[in-house]
Amino acid sequence: xxxxxxxxxxxxxxxxxxxxxxxxxxxxxxxxxxxxxxxxxxxxxxxxxxxxxxxxxxxxxxxxxxxxxxxxxxxxxxxxxxxxxxxxxxxxxxxxxxxxxxxxxxxxxxxxxxxxxxxxxxxxxxxxxxxxxxxxxxxxxxxxxxxxxxxxxxxxxxxxxxxxxxxxxxxxxxxxxxxxxxxxxxxxxxxxxxxxxxxxxxxxxxxxxxxxxxxxxxxxxxxxxxxxxxxxxxxxxxxxxxxxxxxxxxxxxxxxxxxxxxxxxxxxxxxxxxxxxxxxxxxxxxxxxxxxxxxxxxxxxxxxxxxxxxxxxxxxxxxxxxxxxxxxxxxxxxxxxxxxxxxxxxxxxxxxxxxxxxxxxxxxxxxxxxxxxxxxxxxxxxxxxxxxxxxxxxxxxxxxxxxxxxxxxxxxxxxxxx
Amino acid sequence: xxxxxxxxxxxxxxxxxxxxxxxxxxxxxxxxxxxxxxxxxxxxxxxxxxxxxxxxxxxxxxxxxxxxxxxxxxxxxxxxxxxxxxxxxxxxxxxxxxxxxxxxxxxxxxxxxxxxxxxxxxxxxxxxxxxxxxxxxxxxxxxxxxxxxxxxxxxxxxxxxxxxxxxxxxxxxxxxxxxxxxxxxxxxxxxxxxxxxxxxxxxxxxxxxxxxxxxxxxxxxxxxxxxxxxxxxxxxxxxxxxxxxxxxxxxxxxxxxxxxxxxxxxxxxxxxxxxxxxxxxxxxxxxxxxxxxxxxxxxxxxxxxxxxxxxxxxxxxxxxxxxxxxxxxxxxxxxxxxxxxxxxxxxxxxxxxxxxxxxxxxxxxxxxxxxxxxxxxxxxxxxxxxxxxxxxxxxxxxxxxxxxxxxxxxxxxxxxxx
Numbered sequence: 001x002x003x004x005x006x007x008x009x010x011x012x013x014x015x016x017x018x019x020x021x022x023x024x025x026x027x028x029x030x031x032x033x034x035x036x037x038x039x040x041x042x043x044x045x046x047x048x049x050x051x052x053x054x055x056x057x058x059x060x061x062x063x064x065x066x067x068x069x070x071x072x073x074x075x076x077x078x079x080x081x082x083x084x085x086x087x088x089x090x091x092x093x094x095x096x097x098x099x100x101x102x103x104x105x106x107x108x109x110x111x112x113x114x115x116x117x118x119x120x121x122x123x124x125x126x127x128x129x130x131x132x133x134x135x136x137x138x139x140x141x142x143x144x145x146x147x148x149x150x151x152x153x154x155x156x157x158x159x160x161x162x163x164x165x166x167x168x169x170x171x172x173x174x175x176x177x178x179x180x181x182x183x184x185x186x187x188x189x190x191x192x193x194x195x196x197x198x199x200x201x202x203x204x205x206x207x208x209x210x211x212x213x214x215x216x217x218x219x220x221x222x223x224x225x226x227x228x229x230x231x232x233x234x235x236x237x238x239x240x241x242x243x244x245x246x247x248x249x250x251x252x253x254x255x256x257x258x259x260x261x262x263x264x265x266x267x268x269x270x271x272x273x274x275x276x277x278x279x280x281x282x283x284x285x286x287x288x289x290x291x292x293x294x295x296x297x298x299x300x301x302x303x304x305x306x307x308x309x310x311x312x313x314x315x316x317x318x319x320x321x322x323x324x325x326x327x328x329x330x331x332x333x334x335x336x337x338x339x340x341x342x343x344x345x346x347x348x349x350x351x352x353x354x355x356x357x358x359x360x361x362x363x364x365x366x367x368x369x370x371x372x373x374x375x376x377x378x379x380x381x382x383x384x385x386x387x388x389x390x391x392x393x394x395x396x397x398x399x400x401x402x403x404x405x406x407x408x409x410x411x412x413x414x415x416x417x418x
Numbered sequence: 419x420x421x422x423x424x425x426x427x428x429x430x431x432x433x434x435x436x437x438x439x440x441x442x443x444x445x446x447x448x449x450x451x452x453x454x455x456x457x458x459x460x461x462x463x464x465x466x467x468x469x470x471x472x473x474x475x476x477x478x479x480x481x482x483x484x485x486x487x488x489x490x491x492x493x494x495x496x497x498x499x500x501x502x503x504x505x506x507x508x509x510x511x512x513x514x515x516x517x518x519x520x521x522x523x524x525x526x527x528x529x530x531x532x533x534x535x536x537x538x539x540x541x542x543x544x545x546x547x548x549x550x551x552x553x554x555x556x557x558x559x560x561x562x563x564x565x566x567x568x569x570x571x572x573x574x575x576x577x578x579x580x581x582x583x584x585x586x587x588x589x590x591x592x593x594x595x596x597x598x599x600x601x602x603x604x605x606x607x608x609x610x611x612x613x614x615x616x617x618x619x620x621x622x623x624x625x626x627x628x629x630x631x632x633x634x635x636x637x638x639x640x641x642x643x644x645x646x647x648x649x650x651x652x653x654x655x656x657x658x659x660x661x662x663x664x665x666x667x668x669x670x671x672x673x674x675x676x677x678x679x680x681x682x683x684x685x686x687x688x689x690x691x692x693x694x695x696x697x698x699x700x701x702x703x704x705x706x707x708x709x710x711x712x713x714x715x716x717x718x719x720x721x722x723x724x725x726x727x728x729x730x731x732x733x734x735x736x737x738x739x740x741x742x743x744x745x746x747x748x749x750x751x752x753x754x755x756x757x758x759x760x761x762x763x764x765x766x767x768x769x770x771x772x773x774x775x776x777x778x779x780x781x782x783x784x785x786x787x788x789x790x791x792x793x794x795x796x797x798x799x800x801x802x803x804x805x806x807x808x809x810x811x812x813x814x815x816x817x818x819x820x821x822x823x824x825x826x827x828x829x830x831x832x833x834x835x836x
Contacts, residue, residue: 045532045533046548061531061532062532063530064484064485065529065531066484067482109532111480111483111532111534112480112481112482112529112530113479113480113481113508114478114480114527114529116534117534117535119533119548119549120548122549122618124549126540130463130464130538130540131542131549147577149579154575156572156574157573157623159565159570160570176599181574181594181715181716182716183601183603183604183716184601184603185601185602186601205575296600297599297600
């Protein structure tokens, strides 16, 4: 999670004396920025203000720019509603034309065609293509995922070299529940929680708010304390790896019967691995991530203590890992899933029998405005026809976006490990 | 730490079908970017390439821009050496005129006056004024802080409401050593490690590489496994706090004898609290951070098991917390310290006696090109004159920058808790 300190008073970063000048921050354009409001972030070069009526004012210093706009993710109308004007100090400012709905948002700026992250609002969230900052319009609909006065778990940043991927350096995030760090011998069940094509391993603990959602539900006694593992779903190396020890292995051959390879499903390079038992993502998950988790954390093992839930691309990865390896999982959650990989289910009668025995349920989460909604309906019917127990949450007016997946997580988590 | 996945193949983020289009990443200008090189990061809108001779090429898509430059922190000559030219696709590219010295760097772009973080190199590090990405020119001089094939500790992101600061939401980072997460009853000594005026609580585990430095030294048996607490040193709230529960308390009165209040020393609002026993930073550290650490982690207590080390502004905070509360600490480290707050030492003979009894040493780290070097020399003489045991590391050609503090940490850590 990237929530961080910000400078609510622009001058609080002043340095003492000339001897420290080499550490001086980038020059401030704060003089031209509006003062921080009651709902405002501070900072030197940008400012975001949430007005009392939930309109939002964006400001960015760009003295030589000719075109400035804001891009609020999944919100093209809101983005278009903000018109920026430049003041004499070179600061561009624009305000949404209407109050924004209660929700957690991600955004960045466009300055003369460049994609620009907010420098002052350091409540960052990474996507597969870069960085966005977040802001929250608070209300009853976000209370379940707000930071409350309850015991809190930790989010860990963990690095590892993935032997199945040729030794490249990768990262995952791990949530441990309140009290875990005091030690002892208590072991916990594990939820593997997978992001989508646009995300990375930080997504569930930033824009997804998985940690605070679980903190709140655990405090209410509604969720069993659990470890949540949030792996990286794209098969790429971390930065800082100027010379990886070895290139990743070539994509494996597709499972016969699958309709070709599917780019972007985490299977590896474009045109590479498919949704099969041995795609690169599964090799990393099963060959590196799961062993790391079992070796380093106090985890209960076996299907009754192991859940896997993923969204969109991560739902496809969940589908495959669960149905090719039903001996490992007891709970399966597919959020905004577009793919029904029947091969995984139908190719092996023994695996199908194991899945039906082990899976307490297959959970399906979706928004009713999601383009995958028809796929959800047919998938639900398919699982029913195969004799699986299903559970579902359809979010009204829900799109293919994080406000749906936040609600799905809060809905499915209480059902796990019961 | 912000090291994250990046897209080394620009197309690996492709989404499947139109139903997922709402989650589409910002439009890519990848077609106009140079291909990733052997040392290159990938990504849609920017690209950083480390050439075989350690020159570095920076590329950023900004089709409508008229002026693009790069700012490499602490390296004005390197920054000036990069001249950008725009190609027909609107991508600006520039290369350093000379190979860069082996070191970990931070940088961002300037596009028509706006400060722009690299969107593709998501190896981010926060400073007090915003975000920079990092890259490493690897060599013998960075080996001590590289990710090696050794057991690794975790870096935790921890949120808390600071009661001494009126309940504002704040964050800290905590390093737990390899094996800690397996639990048990073993307790560990604690190092409180404080950042400088330009940093925040993520600095020591990003640009400071504290976690990998310690992993490597622990693996060599040179450092005692310890918990490292990296608090936030500026007295500001986290973002996402549209309406903090209450404003922070007013700054306290300065200690008599101090030469007035010193802005930027973490004491609170400009013109506010001074370097004294009850400044706002100390209230947070002693009233919120230290109790949180003792309550939630398996820590050995008492001065023999508690160290405090800080750099620059954080050295001032370390100075005060150690000498006003010598009953709590056994090891004190001042890196690139500019201030000698004699009042803290000389005002109370009993405290001075406790300090001389408890402090195994006062460690002084500095670069010989740091503007604070004269202050270091007089401080060293002062501590000697007062009868303290001192230890020191002077880094040749070292400036007021992170390459010095990384070396200082690797030098002082083996001396702690012995």
